[in-house]
Amino acid sequence: QQQVKQSPQSLIVQKGGISIINCAYENTAFDYFPWYQQFPGKGPALLIAIRPDVSEKKEGRFTISFNKSAKQFSLHIMDSQPGDSATYFCAASMRTGANNLFFGTGTRLTVIP
Amino acid sequence: DAGITQSPRHKVTETGTPVTLRCHQTENHRYMYWYRQDPGHGLRLIHYSYGVKDTDKGEVSDGYSVSRSKTEDFLLTLESATSSQTSVYFCAISGTSGNYNEQFFGPGTRLTVL
Numbered sequence: 001q002q003q004v005k006q007s008p009q010s011l012i013v014q015k016g017g018i019s020i021i022n023c024a025y026e027n028t029a030f031d032y033f034p035w036y037q038q039f040p041g042k043g044p045a046l047l048i049a050i051r052p053d054v055s056e057k058k059e060g061r062f063t064i065s066f067n068k069s070a071k072q073f074s075l076h077i078m079d080s081q082p083g084d085s086a087t088y089f090c091a092a093s094m095r096t097g098a099n100n101l102f103f104g105t106g107t108r109l110t111v112i113p
Numbered sequence: 114d115a116g117i118t119q120s121p122r123h124k125v126t127e128t129g130t131p132v133t134l135r136c137h138q139t140e141n142h143r144y145m146y147w148y149r150q151d152p153g154h155g156l157r158l159i160h161y162s163y164g165v166k167d168t169d170k171g172e173v174s175d176g177y178s179v180s181r182s183k184t185e186d187f188l189l190t191l192e193s194a195t196s197s198q199t200s201v202y203f204c205a206i207s208g209t210s211g212n213y214n215e216q217f218f219g220p221g222t223r224l225t226v227l
Binding site: 002006032034036041042043044045046049089093095098099100101102103104105106 | 117144146153154155156157158161163169171172203205207214215216217218219220221
């Protein structure tokens with residue numbers, strides 16, 4: 001059972017456009033929501049993360065929007081660039097224990113020049 | 114890759130043989146994790162460690178065992194490899210101060226079981 005559902009599976013965006021990836025969860029005990037970026041042949045790299053006490057977090061061109069009541073969060077990539085072409089994973093974890101991450105299934109983003 | 118190395122980086126083995134993957138960190142982080150990555154599943158936790166000799170099961174632990182005799186090393190063992198264990202394996206680490214939820218991943222080991 002996938003604890004974090006991610007969509008779309010793949011996404012093609014023109015250079016300069018906005019890329020939007022969505023995730024949803026059910027477990028209300030989750031209190032940390034990171035996004036990871038992965039290039040082929042590499043390990044996932046932490047991109048940006050949010051906690052449920054805020055509705056939005058922005059770092060450069062990357063923004064997380066968080067809707068606690070809907071149990072959804074999304075990643076927005078503004079002014080998308082070909083170098084952003086990668087696979088993106090959302091994840092969630094709880095404060096207790098070893099903070100194990102539960103991942104979405106990934107979105108392969110392709111930014112066309 | 115945040116002071117994390119994995120070895121080997123690639124391995125091809127045959128069904129029924131034992132395999133051990135190694136994760137080594139230089140960050141002195143308390144927590145270490147093993148994940149597997151498969152198409153359509155994202156990353157799934159196999160086992161994790163919260164200290165030397167302290168380990169616990171994750172979501173997909175069947176067929177795997179782990180050991181941590183030193184802070185810096187976390188070993189994943191497939192006692193008798195099966196074709197379903199063909200995957201890319203990632204080690205991750207996490208600290209206990211500041212943003213303790215942040216996990217940092219190694220470069221991965223691609224394992225093929227024939």
